[in-house]
Amino acid sequence: MDPISWLLGLGSLLVFGIVVVHLLAALVLIIPTWRICTRAGFSGALSLFHLVPLIGPFIVMGVLAFSDWPNGEAPPGKR
Amino acid sequence: MGMEILGLLGLSSVFGLIGLVLAGWMAWRIVEKSGLPGWAGLGAILLTLTGIGTIVPLILLWIFAFMRWPRDEIASAAPGASARPLSPTALPPPPAALADRRAWRLSGLSAGGPVALSMDGTQPTYLLTGATAQQANELSVPDPTVGQPHARLFVSGGRLGLEDLGTPGGTRIDGARLLPEHGPRDISAARVVHVGTVELALSRA
Numbered sequence: 001m002d003p004i005s006w007l008l009g010l011g012s013l014l015v016f017g018i019v020v021v022h023l024l025a026a027l028v029l030i031i032p033t034w035r036i037c038t039r040a041g042f043s044g045a046l047s048l049f050h051l052v053p054l055i056g057p058f059i060v061m062g063v064l065a066f067s068d069w070p071n072g073e074a075p076p077g078k079r
Numbered sequence: 080m081g082m083e084i085l086g087l088l089g090l091s092s093v094f095g096l097i098g099l100v101l102a103g104w105m106a107w108r109i110v111e112k113s114g115l116p117g118w119a120g121l122g123a124i125l126l127t128l129t130g131i132g133t134i135v136p137l138i139l140l141w142i143f144a145f146m147r148w149p150r151d152e153i154a155s156a157a158p159g160a161s162a163r164p165l166s167p168t169a170l171p172p173p174p175a176a177l178a179d180r181r182a183w184r185l186s187g188l189s190a191g192g193p194v195a196l197s198m199d200g201t202q203p204t205y206l207l208t209g210a211t212a213q214q215a216n217e218l219s220v221p222d223p224t225v226g227q228p229h230a231r232l233f234v235s236g237g238r239l240g241l242e243d244l245g246t247p248g249g250t251r252i253d254g255a256r257l258l259p260e261h262g263p264r265d266i267s268a269a270r271v272v273h274v275g276t277v278e279l280a281l282s283r284a
Binding site for chain 1: 098101102104105106108109111112113114137140141143144145148149150249251254255256258
């Protein structure tokens with residue numbers, strides 16, 4: 001096997017491995033975030049932003065932190 | 080080359096610091112909205128700086144997602160909220176009738192102007208609607224955020240009940256969201272009811 005093909009094969013394998021690890025890591029975050037979103041009154045699909053590398057978790061947290069929860073929030077006096 | 084690497088490391092540190100501050104601030108707000116102390120959220124984010132890395136914050140995220148939030152307890156303890164019985168023998172007694180039989184009054188300001196609704200008990204149920212009232216038991220709140228119909232009101236034993244009919248505008252009792260699956264709730268001790276974006280103050284006529 002020539003070295004170029006070998007390197008391409010190794011590169012493809014690495015990319016595949018990175019994607020799989022990213023999806024698994026995202027899934028570990030998506031499941032609890034899905035529940036938090038639905039409990040807050042948002043669509044659970046909002047948690048799929050975790051699939052976006054780097055800024056995805058910030059988008060989900062930003063929506064949860066800075067918008068009114070449709071299912072209600074704890075009153076300020078009870079926090 | 081060495082300076083470039085140091086500059087890159089410095090830049091990534093700055094972005095990392097900004098991300099950490101943002102994440103801590105947002106975690107504080109999210110946790111606070113659920114009724115827990117905000118510092119718990121900030122603390123969970125700051126744990127990522129320690130040797131235990133991200134595994135503990137991850138575990139805390141799972142616990143937070145599936146634990147019972149104080150917000151839910153506040154909502155179920157709200158006036159009129161009926162606690163879920165633990166067993167058939169633990170059913171709470173039905174609410175006692177009130178001696179005060181004056182009519183109930185809901186007043187506020189909608190997009191269509193001032194609203195003053197009176198429920199004197201001559202009808203057992205009233206239908207709250209955003210459309211013009213067609214029948215004696217219909218109460219109109221002319222506002223685009225109010226459904227047609229939006230909610231059902233019950234008058235029984237001097238008490239007032241409210242049931243959401245599942246419109247997008249939503250219904251709130253003293254800030255707590257009322258969902259259709261909650262069924263009718265006693266709102267005799269409530270002060271403010273929101274139908275859509277319209278705030279209605281509850282009082283006796």
